[in-house]
Amino acid sequence: MHKAVWSIDKRDTVALRYINMKNVEGIMSKLREGGFRSTKTRRVILDLFCNSKKPLSCRDIQKYLKQKSTSTNRTTVYREVALLKSEKIIEEFQLSDGVRRYEILLNHHHHTVCLKCREINCIELEQELNNQEMQIEKNNKFKIISHSLEFYGLCQKCQAVKK
Ligand SMILES: [Zn+2]
Ligand SMILES: [Zn+2]
Ligand SMILES: [Zn+2]
Numbered sequence: 001m002h003k004a005v006w007s008i009d010k011r012d013t014v015a016l017r018y019i020n021m022k023n024v025e026g027i028m029s030k031l032r033e034g035g036f037r038s039t040k041t042r043r044v045i046l047d048l049f050c051n052s053k054k055p056l057s058c059r060d061i062q063k064y065l066k067q068k069s070t071s072t073n074r075t076t077v078y079r080e081v082a083l084l085k086s087e088k089i090i091e092e093f094q095l096s097d098g099v100r101r102y103e104i105l106l107n108h109h110h111h112t113v114c115l116k117c118r119e120i121n122c123i124e125l126e127q128e129l130n131n132q133e134m135q136i137e138k139n140n141k142f143k144i145i146s147h148s149l150e151f152y153g154l155c156q157k158c159q160a161v162k163k
Helices: 010-017 021-033 040-051 058-067 074-086 130-140 156-160
Strands: 090-094 100-104 110-114 120-123 150-153
Touching (some): 021 040, 040 074, 040 100, 058 074, 074 100
Antiparallel strands (some): 110 120
16 A cells, blocks of 8 residues: 655645646656656646646546547546545545545635536635634534535526526
8 A cells, every 4th residue: 555645734725726737747756756657647637636726526537638638438537536535635525416526635625516507616714613613512512523614506607597
């Protein structure tokens, strides 16, 4: 078993949000250090993840690979995703629709989800919920380890469409 070769400090988050090709190279070289070969497919997938502002499904990845005329099958995509996940480069994000989506491992954040077209975007709260968490812990004698909070509604595009 390979050990995770990539860990991200919370302070790096702002930089990561605007991660560029150079960072893809950084991830690639970390993976190489961990004993993983560089492949064109992996590079294209990492490039996609690094530039995406929303979680991606395996289907999204396959679509993108096709656009980039990187021929690959579903098995390859699943294998790449599993590898990036086990190396802690991406993390899984699951909504109630049951579709597994993945995003580059950023700091803790939240999402808006369009109920109509399922568009998902990453957002940060102006104020995180630390105070509420403390209150919940106190009132319920419950030790909170993490929370997940998504906002459901209509994206701008779907708001514009008349029924
Ligand atoms: Zn929408
Ligand atoms: Zn996100
Ligand atoms: Zn939060």
